[in-house]
Amino acid sequence: MSAQKLIFLYSDSTFTPWKENIFGSTIATFLKATPENYYPYVTHFVGFTTEFADFLKQFDMVFNVCYGFGEAGQADIARWLDSHAIKHTASTYEIQILAKDKMNLPQICEEIDVKTPPIIQLGDVATLEYERYIVKHRMGSLHLNMLVFDASEIPYQELLEKENYIIQPYITGREFTVGVIPNENGTDYMALTPLEIRPDDDREVYIAGQSYGVTEKILNPDIEESIKREIMHKVLTLHKTMKIKGMSRTDIRIHNGEIYVLDINTMPNLDARSFLPSIAQNEGVDLKELFRRILLVTQIAYNQPIEFEMA
Known part of the structure; x- marks a missing residue:
């Protein structure tokens, strides 16, 4: 051929x-x-x-x-x-927008019994009991243009000047990112072992990247096997429920033993410096094999659309 x-x-x-x-x-x-x-x-x-x-x-x-x-x-x-x-x-425009618009996340997660931080109206911030909040661009990357503030110091003027943003309680705890890729024969999807995003000190407020101090990428983090399996199952279920094509990467935090979904990326960057290639390589799936699987599952989808069973 x-x-x-x-x-x-x-x-x-x-x-x-x-x-x-x-x-x-x-x-x-x-x-x-x-x-x-x-x-x-x-x-x-x-x-x-x-x-x-x-x-x-x-x-x-x-x-x-x-x-x-x-x-x-x-x-x-x-x-x-x-x-x-x-x-x-x-993935199609409809699926990408569904994932990209963070206003959709609470409903998506509720339907599959997965937690996500609620979206808070500015007028309600001062009346609720959360200690800290995070402001995100509604349609943008999770790790860009973030603002974290304490409930005792609400930056009203700055918030009033922003457009297309959401406010959520700031969820403390350990943060992980989980890749989902096609399996070897392109007939299903599989979740990869979570990678931990960890601050370089003991601070409580951190965001992947450098905007709130340095963070580190930890492959094979020390985490209970049962919690790891639960994280992978929930992220895989989310990927399949949304019918994302090819690959995805989802960020989560664990707070008081509960798993909270923060963001879903339907087109994770494949540059060698990015998360997904590192996560896949850690499990023996190099870039060539990852490409082979993505191309295979895409070709199958175009030739004969597959209705995947829930995990």
Whole structure:
């Protein structure tokens, strides 16, 4: 069988709304990790034109690592690809928006008996008994543009100047991120061992990244086996319930023995510095094998859509 034509579709991080880590060096790594049964090509996203759509249709599959273009987000790219019947590896616009809009998370989690922090109206903050709150962009990345404040010091003016944000109680406790990828034969999905995001000291307030101090990535964290299995089961159930395609990564915290979902990412970054490649590699799934599985489950979905059973 001749190799299928695969094209990696991306925008440099400077062109994406949230400045995701993706550069020419990232794509060079992707090319090296292309499965043997595909012949790889690369293109920048150049615009929402019929001519560009016709160009992409020449390929058997688009590996979609385009996290946006200008003001358009990754979900808008997926919608445009779907509208032109272009086969690609990302979830549909509807699924991505469902996950991206944090206003949807309480209802999604309630339906599958998973906890998530409630969304609080600004006018109610002073009347509730929570000690601390976190402010997030409603549609943005969880780890960007965060604001944490104590209930005794509510920054009303700053909050009134913000747009498209949500307020939630700040959940203390250990934080983990959990990847979900296709299984080896592309017929189901599997959750990977949680990676812990830990502050470099004993502080109670921390956010992955550097905005509230340095955090560390801990592979194979010290966690009870029963709790680990429960985390993986809940995240896998969430992935399947939402019918996310290919892969996902979900952030959770454990507070007083309860698991709280914080955020769902339907297109986790695959740059070597990012979480999902590290988590997969830790379980013996290198980038080439991860790509093979994503392409396989995508091809199966296009040829014969699968209704996955709940875990």
